[in-house]
Amino acid sequence: MTLRNLLKKLKNDIDPLDADLIIQHVLKLDKAQIYSNLEKEIDHQDQDLINKMYKSRLRGEPLAYLTGHKGFWKNDFLVTKDVLVPRPETEILVEAILEENLNDKTILELGTGSGVISISIADEVKNCTIHATDISIKSLLIAKKNAKQINLDNIIFLNHDWNNEWLFPNVDFIISNPPYIDKKETTGSEEGIWFEPEDALFSKKNGLHDIEVILKKSKNILNKNGKIFIEHAPCQKEEIKKIGTSNKYKNISNLIDLNGDVRASVFKC
Ligand SMILES: C[S@@+](CC[C@H](N)C(=O)[O-])C[C@H]1O[C@@H](n2cnc3c(N)ncnc32)[C@H](O)[C@@H]1O
Known part of the structure; x- marks a missing residue:
């Protein structure tokens, strides 16, 4: 089968961008190389692999799990x-904390997953120290590999459950994208999430349990004028503001x- 026909078949059923990325991944070609070689014959081994990935994608498996990486x-x-597939929305946490003066500051990340938040910050500000924690040892191993790939030495990875005792030193900033989905509100037809680790997604008490624990305990270890940056669902903004106010945070934005x-x-704080 030619590349042209293969692309046509895939793009019929899945997102055209995903079709391009699957083919790029298997053939180890960039987009320009693919589109300038449309008459190229694809060998059977590559066709089988592309077909396998295409069928998994058709079943809803996230593309990042199929290619093994994500920008x-x-x-x-x-x-x-x-690990959770990193979402583009989460980049606003990184963008916001980078507006602060992070030089020589200490940051704690709660629930680092693949490490994308801590690693992105540590890569931008080499003289800050980050403690990146997660309950999942498997995810910490991935995060450590990711940090090593970029040659970072300013992140300390720790296995920790935020429901247990916090023995961290005081920090200047805390950042977290915790689980916040209310499982009762799901329909089963959500894209991708059913392939991801449950512990990374769902939280009790209408999705607010983990955020509540984090906001309450963070108050005790944040330095004066310290800040916590926390991701949540848009519909949770009022409830979260109430939790922040009841924990006596001064300023909530x-x-x-x-x-x-x-x-x-x-x-x-
Ligand atoms: C929504 S994911 C975020 C992952 C990553 N920071 C990101 O933004 O892509 C939440 C992370 O919190 C971790 N987690 C869940 N419950 C936890 C707990 N009680 N203590 C520590 N980490 C927890 C999960 O293992 C998961 O890696």
């Missing part, structure tokens, strides 16, 4: 089924994502 901020990250939704909030 976030300025780098490409290793991604496996042990919102971060808006590319869709114009309130996707994160910032709380100042």
